Amino acid sequence: MIEIKDLHKSYKMGSNSLHVLKGINFSVEDGELVAIMGSSGSGKSTLLNILGMLDELDEGSYTLDGVPIKNMNETKAAQYRNKFLGFVFQSFNLINYKTAAENVALPLYYQKVGRKERQEKALKYLEQVGLREWAGHLPSELSGGQKQRVAIARAMAAEPKVLLADEPTGALDSKTSYEVMDLIQKINDAGNTILIVTHEPDIAKMCKRIVHLKDGIIIEDEKITQVRAAQYVQ
Amino acid sequence: MFSRDNWKEIFETIQKNKLRTFLSGFTVALGILIFVVLFGMGNGLINTFDDFFGDDATNVLYVFPGRTTIPYKGYKSNRTIEFDNSDLVDIEKNLAMFVEYTTPRITRSGLVKYKNESNNYTTRAVGPAHQYAEKTIMMKGRYLNNEDIKNRTKYVVIGRLVEQDLFGSNNSIGEYIDVAGIAFKVIGVFQDEGGDNEERLIYMPYTTRQLIEKNTDKIDQFIVGFKPEIGYVGAMALDKSLNRFIKEKKHISPEDQNGFFIRNVADQLKQNQQFARVLQIIVAFVAFGTIIAGIIGISNIMVFVVKERTKELGIRKALGATPRSVISSILLESVFITTISGFIGMILGIAILNFMGDKLKDYFITNPFIDMTMAISATVLLILFGAIAGYIPAKRAAEIKPIVALRDE
Structure with missing residues (x-):
């Protein structure tokens, strides 16, 4: 699904340049649930941003579902993001003046799906995350866990090939974190490919594979036995 | 770009951001209102002026007799003509x-x-x-x-x-x-x-x-x-x-200025016309200034609006909004608001002018009016500049990488 070869990325900081990713080789198969771990500054978020086409790579190659991602203009990148990728952010990034259902329907709007179908799909995905009765509420009326579940529903609504989550539990308490992880595991069980950036070991253990990043290179890449989040959720 | 769906999205955004809508609408409406009223009152001033000087024919010379002051051809001075x-x-x-x-x-x-x-x-x-x-x-x-x-x-x-x-x-x-x-x-x-x-x-x-x-x-x-x-x-x-x-x-010396007098209205007319032209220039200047102020106002608001929406635009881009759709939604929204409020301001201004009528005659403003073409073109100008002023920050916002926009708090 994802194929990365010899990826380099550096940021210019005035006259200096900060070499963040120093040759990443990495691939993800269909249906995997991967945790990318590392301390702060290890380059894990940068990697995720490049994977998500939110940022550009300097060197190397990136192939997503057989499509080489390079030299993309903004319009093309936007179309690919819309078609291939779903995002879940640490700070939820819901649009605050839109209701839960409208937020979920937004990626479908950019896919030019009809209004009626958008609403139906939005409700269907809200149902999946258990928030159907909250469809008409604004984000400000939802708890953190609920917001993140709306964000997950939004990411899923576009039916992406890969779901990218950047510290999805970073702003949540552990109980809510486990609920969100339970949801993510269920989505993965349904066959979706998911990448999670996290620095919390217990969250990482709930994935099927952990990639450790340090100083811009992968130091460890192991398949693990998944811990089910459901056991922590009453 | 003009599909029903896009408009619905824009209407929702307008409805749910009342302060923003009000601010930009108010600026434009006020700008046009002041422009129309000022320009109309300037015209009223010119009307008063025309009333003062326009009642007599201007293609006439008035000739009055006088007394000579220079002796000439055997006639004494101080002779009554x-x-x-x-x-x-x-x-x-x-x-x-x-x-x-x-x-x-x-x-x-x-x-x-x-x-x-x-x-x-x-x-x-x-x-x-x-x-x-x-x-x-x-x-x-x-x-x-x-x-x-x-x-x-x-x-x-x-x-x-x-x-x-x-x-x-x-x-x-x-x-x-x-x-x-x-x-x-x-x-x-x-x-x-x-x-x-x-x-x-x-x-x-x-x-x-x-x-x-x-x-x-x-x-x-x-x-x-x-x-x-x-x-x-x-x-x-x-x-x-x-x-x-x-x-x-009448045998008056060519040098004698007092034998008789000619009042030339044409000369006066020219002065009057010059005065009227100066009035018109002042009025145009003030009106132009108002429009400029309006343009600056709407530009500021557009910059503010785009700045305020940076994060939202970043989210939209992450969800698959193309730069084109970002720009067009901002522009359509601003043009829609400025058009509606611009014409509201214009109609209000014209209503005020009509209401004034001759009530301000004591202040030298008679029957203030504004040319419909003038009012409409000023409104269109403001809408156009509002769109241009919105386009620049909108384009910049659309070019920001989503990751930068998302970091914006």
Whole structure:
């Protein structure tokens, strides 16, 4: 699904340049649930941003579902993001003046799906995350866990090939974190490919594979036995 | 770009961001409102100006007699110059290429009586052409004609207020009034835009006046109407020729400035027109300033709006919004708001101008108005600049990488 070869990325900081990713080789198969771990500054978020086409790579190659991602203009990148990728952010990034259902329907709007179908799909995905009765509420009326579940529903609504989550539990308490992880595991069980950036070991253990990043290179890449989040959720 | 779905999305955004909508709408509406009202009041000022100076014909020269101050050709100085009927005939003959008409004007005043009503009025003994020089408008009856001059008829044309004073609401045409002891028949009633004084005048044939005054042929002063097509330059040339002609005929030294006087309305007209033009420039300047202020206002708001929405735009981009759709949604939103509020402001402004009407006449603003084309083009200009002002930050916002926009708090 994802194929990365010899990826380099550096940021210019005035006259200096900060070499963040120093040759990443990495691939993800269909249906995997991967945790990318590392301390702060290890380059894990940068990697995720490049994977998500939110940022550009300097060197190397990136192939997503057989499509080489390079030299993309903004319009093309936007179309690919819309078609291939779903995002879940640490700070939820819901649009605050839109209701839960409208937020979920937004990626479908950019896919030019009809209004009626958008609403139906939005409700269907809200149902999946258990928030159907909250469809008409604004984000400000939802708890953190609920917001993140709306964000997950939004990411899923576009039916992406890969779901990218950047510290999805970073702003949540552990109980809510486990609920969100339970949801993510269920989505993965349904066959979706998911990448999670996290620095919390217990969250990482709930994935099927952990990639450790340090100083811009992968130091460890192991398949693990998944811990089910459901056991922590009453 | 113009699908129903896009518009629905825009309407939702507008509805759910009331403060933003109100701010940009208010700026534009206020800008246009002030522009329309200011411009209209400027026009009102020009109207007042026209009213002051526009009631008399402008293609005329007034000639008044004086006294000589320089001895010339055996005549002593301090000689009184007098004009008579033959002077007018000579002028019409000699300056025929300039002159359209001439008319004497002999001004007297006296007690005028009708039944029990009486009052003092100024009478002017004139020729038929005087109607054009004074732009006298006939309300009823007729003005003096050449037959009246020839037959020295005892006919008068009276002003609207004279009729009102003497006759009240009764008809005056055909009635006889007593002017300084002689009975005259009223043949017409006139009005004049020059104000009340002009409508308290009584006109009679100059030949009748001359007959009353011992059958003289003297005239006090006279008016020369020239052909409008000779223009300002022609009027100045006529002024000079007339001056030379009269001096020669009346044996006045070419250096003598006091033998008689010519009041040239063309000269005055030019000054008045210049003054009006200056007024117009000031009005245009103020209006232009208002529009500029409006443009700056809407630009500021657009920058603020885009800044405020940076994060939202980043989210939209992460969800698959293309730069084009980001720009077009911002622009459509701003153009929609500015168009609606611009036209609201314009209509409000026009309503205020209409409501004002002549209420501000005491402040020299008469019937303020604005050209519809002017109002609409100013509104369109503001909308256009609002769109341009919105486009620049919108384009910048659309180019920001989503990751940068998302980090914006």
